[in-house]
Amino acid sequence: MSIFKGAGVAIVTPMKENEEVNYDRLKELIDWQIDQGTDCIIIAGTTGESSTLTTEEHNEVIRAAVRFVGHRVPVVAGTGSNCTREAVHLSKEAEAAGADGLLAVTPYYNKATQGGLMKYYTEIAESVKLPIIMYNVPGRTGVNILPETAAKLFTEVENIVGIKEASGNVAQAAKTMYLTDGKIDLYSGEDGIVVPLLAIGAKGVISVWSNIAPREVHDMCAAFEAGDLSRAMQIQLRAQPLVEALFSEVNPIPVKKALDLMGKGAGPLRSPLTEMTEAGTAKLAEAMRAHGIALA
Numbered sequence: 001m002s003i004f005k006g007a008g009v010a011i012v013t014p015m016k017e018n019e020e021v022n023y024d025r026l027k028e029l030i031d032w033q034i035d036q037g038t039d040c041i042i043i044a045g046t047t048g049e050s051s052t053l054t055t056e057e058h059n060e061v062i063r064a065a066v067r068f069v070g071h072r073v074p075v076v077a078g079t080g081s082n083c084t085r086e087a088v089h090l091s092k093e094a095e096a097a098g099a100d101g102l103l104a105v106t107p108y109y110n111k112a113t114q115g116g117l118m119k120y121y122t123e124i125a126e127s128v129k130l131p132i133i134m135y136n137v138p139g140r141t142g143v144n145i146l147p148e149t150a151a152k153l154f155t156e157v158e159n160i161v162g163i164k165e166a167s168g169n170v171a172q173a174a175k176t177m178y179l180t181d182g183k184i185d186l187y188s189g190e191d192g193i194v195v196p197l198l199a200i201g202a203k204g205v206i207s208v209w210s211n212i213a214p215r216e217v218h219d220m221c222a223a224f225e226a227g228d229l230s231r232a233m234q235i236q237l238r239a240q241p242l243v244e245a246l247f248s249e250v251n252p253i254p255v256k257k258a259l260d261l262m263g264k265g266a267g268p269l270r271s272p273l274t275e276m277t278e279a280g281t282a283k284l285a286e287a288m289r290a291h292g293i294a295l296a
Contacts, residue, residue, distance in 0.1 A: 003100055003161070009040070010042045011048060012252055019270055030069060040073055040075070048078065049270055052271075062093070063097040066097050082109050091124050091130070094128075101130055102124070105135040106136060107141065108140065122157055131159050132159055133163060134150060134160065135164045144172075147179050150176045154183070170193060170197065191208055194220065208247075211255050211259060212293060252273075253275070258293075261296065263295075
């Protein structure tokens, strides 16, 4: 059984002005997401600024999310690292915290070989019993999980069940599905091509867009699941300008700004990320208004 189907939100980590994690606001955002129909909370991923959380903060953010969700929907914890030992530690902590699954990004900066990826994911999987979604985002990490590698890991390692495909390469995703007989749980990691990936068998999306329009992303996935392709495509295509605005600067800069513009107070970013430029903020606000999102 899949960890989840439909719309998963790669939720931001809200910060106070002193850059401490704002747990009260995190609870508010999680409650709003669930009320709006979000099918899964993905905590401490790229959008959650995991790379600038300390190990202690990373673990506590996961524990807090599990507590705030209270079994209403699954919680998937981001536990990947450029160090396998750290990834194993984070994965064990997430399992102990009660997470329902793990999202493990490929090692970054190291530029592991395909053999290195095999070893990395196998060691993580052997350290826990939770189901694991591999996270392929070569534009950030410098390494690509080839379809053959993904298929081999899925076939040979029992609790490696899925892949978040954020390469933007639909043909690569299709090959991964072909090599696994369509059995691997594929999730779109690109908000602009969710419906195309659903069309080749994806289970859903792990979405940045859902941070500001959770009902819409849920409805798009639900429409596809119900066989209403026309409705799903309508939602996907209508959101294209908004999605482009959300990635006009490096994620999660725009989405945290968008939440602030909505009055949801996501707070500042941790260095080396910087606040969105004035020109970028104006364009983002324009795209949000054009999409019908109310600004504070």
